Amino acid sequence: MTESDLPVAELTPGRWGDPSQVVELPAAALDALKHLGIKRPGAAGAPAGVGGGAPGAETPRAAEGPGASAPAGAADRPELTGPQLAFLASVVGSEHVTSDLGSRWAHTRGYSTTDLLRFRAGDASDMPDAVVYPASHDEVAALLAGCAEHDLAVVPYSGGTSVVGGLAPTGRFITVDLRRLDQLVDLDEISRTATLQAGLRGPAAEHLLAERGYTLGHFPQSYEGASIGGYAAARSSGQSSAGYGRFDQMVVGLTLATPRGTIELGRAPMSAAGPDLRQLILGSEGAFGIITSVVVRIRPRPTERHFEGWRFESFDAGLTAVRRLAQDGPLPTVLRLSDEIETAVNLADPDVLGGGSGGVLAIIGFDGPYNQATADVLTAAGGENLGEGPGETWRTGRYRAPYLRDPLLDEGALVETLETAAFWSRIPALKTAVTEALVDALSATPPLVLCHISHVYETGASLYFTVICAQSDDPVEQWLTAKYAANHAIADAGGTITHHHGVGTDHRTAYHAEIGSLAVEALQAVKHTLDPDGVLNPGILI
């Protein structure tokens, strides 16, 4: 099965992924939790937190669809007025405006762990007041043009898979769900470009391209649920970034609807006609407008793929090897390097590493023929080829990790991820600093901190951390404290506050420190020009 065969995951609120996929923790994982002092809530000695309730307990997490029950707190928000609803219906048709609790609950927040914990606690304070489903760029533009007059803020929603904090506009607001913008508008085989609408979810976009023999090659871990518009708005980067690049490197054109009109960018792959404004819109996270379509570079579908595991003596040894590939090539399509702890946690069977002598696991993947020259570089750098077994294990499980978070939360574990990037020379100290900051901040519930590299560039790389520990009595506060410490460690060690998750609300303060107050003012000036009434995603980014 390739990516284009995967179904779109219709996410349910408060629990990751396709609900038809039951994920159970392996026995080894349950054992490991005991070693971290993690106890299922309700068990003797477990905290009274919101860890999911005892087995069989009702948790207020998932609405089954529009009309399903939602927490009582949701009703506290005022209903939209008749004129507001009439305006929305006049643009998209009344059948495409919903204000039932189920729909609103299903469009609340994203999928950070604190988002999930607040779902579990029944917190509906940031539920939208209505969900609107436009079918075209013009409908999106008309909504944005009229919302100020109708005193409505707008939260764009395409995949809903953010993990960096949603927002809670203080006034009435609607969510604009882009799922009806789901067309492959154009495919130019000579230029190898495709025009994709923003509401296309990852698998749907790949499926449409596959029918024509092409692939986008963008496979973030959120692939099953995330969308083209979300990739663009948040500068996404996928697991095949070594071969296909980041999403912002794939975009050669885009169309943005703003409250003041439309901006269309991209007459050529590259230009010297002023600043590259595409890169000003990409990453603007809905603060400047709603991206309704993008023109992306596509490539022929590979006819073969190869995934392989490699063992290195240590993370440092592996780091040197992947840097060599990033700087002198030839790069594979997928290149990942786990550190010692992540390797140990992820490998149920340590014999994979050739006898349990420790070391770290790297994964390489090729879309297309196997490239022996890549393997030769790894061998020269001290790598040991473990063959296709670990590679295929990784490939087939690549979208599973986020599914594990919910049962881990059920078991009383706090589990969350964070990520950064830096130039190569800073990577070792950055990794140490972030790990120590997390361990220090969570010393009351000693954590495991796992780390891997999954995106490389000539001048640097990303670092992706996973944290697992026992939940305290107040796990939201527990995580926010740890996250605060990690953010400071990242800044002090010279990393960027996010490599591919985005800014959202979780990183806003750190983001402002990173770019400086004058750059923030410049962004605010752009925002004020395109969205003078502050209708769009208030509080996000800037």
Place this chain on the structure above:
Amino acid sequence: MTESDLPVAELTPGRWGDPSQVVELPAAALDALKHLGIKRPGAAGAPAGVGGGAPGAETPRAAEGPGASAPAGAADRPELTGPQLAFLASVVGSEHVTSDLGSRWAHTRGYSTTDLLRFRAGDASDMPDAVVYPASHDEVAALLAGCAEHDLAVVPYSGGTSVVGGLAPTGRFITVDLRRLDQLVDLDEISRTATLQAGLRGPAAEHLLAERGYTLGHFPQSYEGASIGGYAAARSSGQSSAGYGRFDQMVVGLTLATPRGTIELGRAPMSAAGPDLRQLILGSEGAFGIITSVVVRIRPRPTERHFEGWRFESFDAGLTAVRRLAQDGPLPTVLRLSDEIETAVNLADPDVLGGGSGGVLAIIGFDGPYNQATADVLTAAGGENLGEGPGETWRTGRYRAPYLRDPLLDEGALVETLETAAFWSRIPALKTAVTEALVDALSATPPLVLCHISHVYETGASLYFTVICAQSDDPVEQWLTAKYAANHAIADAGGTITHHHGVGTDHRTAYHAEIGSLAVEALQAVKHTLDPDGVLNPGILI
């Protein structure tokens, strides 16, 4: 001789390149001019234009350095006041402020053909009122912070090699010449990055990097005179872009001085922390601030290089071949394809093409080992390998073409270049449309229109046109009319108004049409935030 051995060209106003290099037109070229009806000014039947004057006539083009004579018209501008001069001296020291005519004349305009023609006509209307030479970022920042109070506009100047029109602030203005910012500040061998100050000219930067074993790999045709700051401000692209990328792709960090303070960007190669603001500053052409240094990706110096000529039956056949390399690889470092007319004009010896049977010439170059796989793609696409001869001829003459313009002007020819880029599917029609527009607009003096492709991407390519015809009585107006027609043809055929020359004043109207009024407003908002008094490069870009 490699690029790092070349001397910096101390440009003289109104005539391209190192004045110690005497360039004479080959006899074949002089013959060709006759076929275009081009006559040396002063000859019987030649127009009375400003084509360089009769042999031996004094042309008011080149000041020999500070203190040299300059056209009388220059004295019409008011002198700076005592307080203005005192302010400038207080920041940089009085020895680094010059207001003699020679220095000011030497910092007037750039090197477009209309710039040169206006030099030849003695037009000094846009001469700066003083030239200031800061030595550090802090001095640049202090200048910018104080200029509004002292009623001075600022024109940044690093290499002075613009070919898209300078500006003429209506009030008093100074030129800030960055040549004293000429340091390699840092070189990080692990990350393969170098911090270069903005005033470093191309050969000086390469020389400093070569001493450490590295290269930037950025070799635009203006290489001898252009500077790091200019590359950044104008989104330059060099002749080795197929291998090294554009300059904006090399920049991973930058420091910008603005009237309101400093912006520093770039904690990592790539980030999801909001829009990529580096790409908002790159290409801003001095309208937002002065880039004082950049952090660039560097690579090890190649130990071998190979250049080769290839023949294709037609431009269309060559186009398919270079597109195949751009989309499926492996790309060489240099990839150029001339059309039939450029091939014929540039080849004094048509036997190079293997018997004078027509066809077009492509050049490929490798920094590093020869890649047979690249050659195999060209062969499969119908290419015929002409060997190293034509490749070496191109390599050794690669910076000579602009030198030929001045003697061509002397001979009464109008010669100028323009360029664009588009997606592959639009390239053939774009080429035809621009050529026809130029031929139509210059029908009174039938032109030769040469074209080549020298920058390729997966989704598209650049087109570079050279136009040669007889000068009319008013060659400035003659060219502006042709340029206007070409600009419209580019827009109508879906190209960008400039691939690597920049916007300047020549492309401002077309640029605004390309990005739209709302995007222009957004840029103006950024400008107003960073430069509220409009001190910087008034009239440029936006």
